[in-house]
Amino acid sequence: MKIYATLLLVFLIPVRLIAQQRPTTRPVVHLRTVIDLTHTLNANTPTYEETKEPTYRVNTVATLGKDHYFAREICLPEHFGTHLDAPAHFAKGQWTVDQIPPERLMTRLIVVDETAKVENNSDYQLSAADITNWEKLHGPIPAKAVVVLRTGWETRWNSAKDYRNPDAKGVMHFPGFGMDAAKLLVEGRKVYGLGIDTLSIDYGPSPDFPVHQYSLAHGLYHLENVANLPSVPANGALVIVAPMKLEGGSGAPVRILAIVQ
């Protein structure tokens, strides 16, 4: 119930009428607008791995003209499009995607915008200093939040080549979380999840995914290829993280909805 107490405190702040009343144990969220933070899934979706065969395949099994209804079958990787990495993606014995407790799927959304730094450095890694600087501007990052790094990379989404951004040796270049930022958020701020608008929480050139190794082993989930971050505030939104409930899944496509004040 602590998460709701946190929500109560935070979401009350901008509402003066309510803020004037005595504290209550009932959590309160002020809805205004629902923002979809999810890319639409299709065959042009950029993927981390380059494969010879398409990883997203659609088979139409019934049509309105012939069958009087329309239906399809879909094949896709668990880590496709806007998706969630379950802790079990890298960490033995940790939650698979279906095992993540529902109360971790609805929480506060924190957006750290480092677009300006990324413009000068495609390999930028979020630092612990970036986190503490954010807190100076916006207040402390609450426990159990989901912290999403906004890098501006979404503008490349419609070109898999630009989004993957490989060099002549095939090494990809895009920004990610640095280990010191991850450690501060996991151990110092006790957040539930990390998210980013690129293909990976670890930056593009990473050979060994240290942030994946570390934070998934600590029971966090990751959100990758998050969309539409310019539409949500740095602080104050609520996020709904709704992955497909695949039994034993290492992850899954996820629908992410934000409620903005």
Place this chain on the structure above:
Amino acid sequence: MKIYATLLLVFLIPVRLIAQQRPTTRPVVHLRTVIDLTHTLNANTPTYEETKEPTYRVNTVATLGKDHYFAREICLPEHFGTHLDAPAHFAKGQWTVDQIPPERLMTRLIVVDETAKVENNSDYQLSAADITNWEKLHGPIPAKAVVVLRTGWETRWNSAKDYRNPDAKGVMHFPGFGMDAAKLLVEGRKVYGLGIDTLSIDYGPSPDFPVHQYSLAHGLYHLENVANLPSVPANGALVIVAPMKLEGGSGAPVRILAIVQ
């Protein structure tokens, strides 16, 4: 914004401290508990169609032991497990699953429990009188709600045979919405969606799916194989409907989360 005004009014009622203050245009929802209304997807999931080949296929493409990470690929029908039927499933020119506006994915949840009638009649069809009787007990069904019929069928989920419940001729027998109930909800109550804890909004023996034909053509969505309905109240919960965002999809597996007062 009208939906939020409705939420404001409804969710304020049980909170006396807040109810005493002057009306405000800011919508307020009081969170308490997140309830997952979604079945876990696996190869034992009952399906409407009987097929020779399995409709749910999993291919493990990387393991912790060999690859230092765990990942899989999934193949499944759009209408599998707890899923959403988009209007385009039956109606030409209507929204595909990715086109449903996000504001329709977070709304009020109404649960109509007809478990007792279904115990005596597996082919029970919800009637308009059932809806008006519900309203006598719980108040008017608000516009833009999602109305879910609870039939008790979920107890059969772990046996595809019992859940499909075919007779000697292969005709399935399970309850559904009657046309008069659907017409009252669509045209009289202007709801956003219909849901049920069986394989289909139309009852099992239906040869031509009149409720699908009618309500999907009116732009509603359907939720089928909804889980865990005994855990949510008849009135007063908020529902998050989060389908996989498949471009051009006739429907998709959906994560359904309820926020209960």
